[in-house]
Amino acid sequence: MAPPSHRRLGFSRRAQYGLFLGYVIAVAGVLCGIALIIMARFDPKGFTILRGAVLEITAPVADAGRAGVRSVRSANDAVYAYFRAGSQNAALTAELKTARAKLIQARAIARENARLKQLLRIADAPPAPIAVTRIIGSTGSNSQRLATLAAGSASGVHSGQPVRGAEGLIGRVTGVGLNFSYVLLITDSSSTTPIVLARSGIAALATGTGDGALELKTLIAGATPFRRGDLIVTSGAGGIYPPNIPVGVVISTGRDTAIARPLADPSRLDFAMVQPIWHVPAVKLSKPVPQPRTP
């Protein structure tokens, strides 16, 4: 026997009207949803307050679970270090010897640098961070790459501010709640970072691929300037990201693009620093630059 249809409600007029009304509400809801999507396309910050409010509820739970993940990971590292103590000791001693020589060299260079900057009258105090906080989670099932930070508008965090970790650039703030905020990672495909190759100073753009890597594109067509192992840093062009923050390392090169792996690994749930938005210093035009005279 065929099972009875669940949708047939008998001859009750009231029940049939109820069913019909359900469809009307559903179709109206779909149209509202489409309107919301189109609104979010043209005004991405429109729902920040609502999203921030929900983040205030979910983020503390993720924050509590984070301690567990961290202790498991560090216990893992401790056991591994114990088993490799001997070989690690030898390697570290050798590394220390070369590092000491390099440190003396670096100190001399730093002193020379400071003297030259004084000569050129460049004041370059690094900007004070707005907040030093922790990365506590992310939206794993989403096709956008967002991470959550344990700092919000209460500590002065605003949309658009760059976020970096100890190793390098992480991303920039896109949504802010009172005590928590969303960070759009540089590996998201809607994120583009102006960069330079640390080796040669050639400018390029790094776009996220959405799967944890970066795609590099040069500004000038021609042979690829990228080599495997190249370090890339932010250029500061166009503002937002301050210059000279490490971004990633080139892992493979194509014809005129390259793939880089970001240096900062947000999946390690480490500390992050929110920095003020970088403004490109305006060139002073009041005093004309003296032109070299040709005799």
Added chain:
Amino acid sequence: MNAIRTPDEAIVALPARAWIVPVASTVAGSAVTALLPYVALSPSLPPFGLLMLLGWRLLRPELWRVWVALPLGLADDLLTGRPPGSAMTLWTLLFLMLDMVDSRFLWRDHWQDWLLAAVSIAFAIAGGWAIAAFQGGGGTIWVVMPQIVMTIFCFPLAERLCAALDRWRLR
């Protein structure tokens, strides 16, 4: 559905638990990915909210009216950090499509349910990707392919969980 008809034609009101459990378990599914202390570098977790929604819808077609997908979708959007409107629209469209399928098919078995769920999952995840791409993001479609496959294989587990919850809520 607030009442059921017993075999002797008497209508019995269901306790509040009977309708709270499906709604609460679907919202909890949406919240799981937001509550996990883990930073994903690619969309690597199945959307648990969608899995629970499909589990309940295919297990108990008479449980929810079509419009229930609207508030559940909105909750999913807010909990997973997606722009509001995306799961709201896609889930309601899914419910409308499943209703049409329900009126066509007479027989139903597990494999057919899984096939329907597979099509629904592919539609919802690819649709979510398309909306993210429309709003400037998302990457190539290949990024979400592993997620679609993984979610399809997770569906029987979700349906098992729904069935267990179903037995408990009607006890």
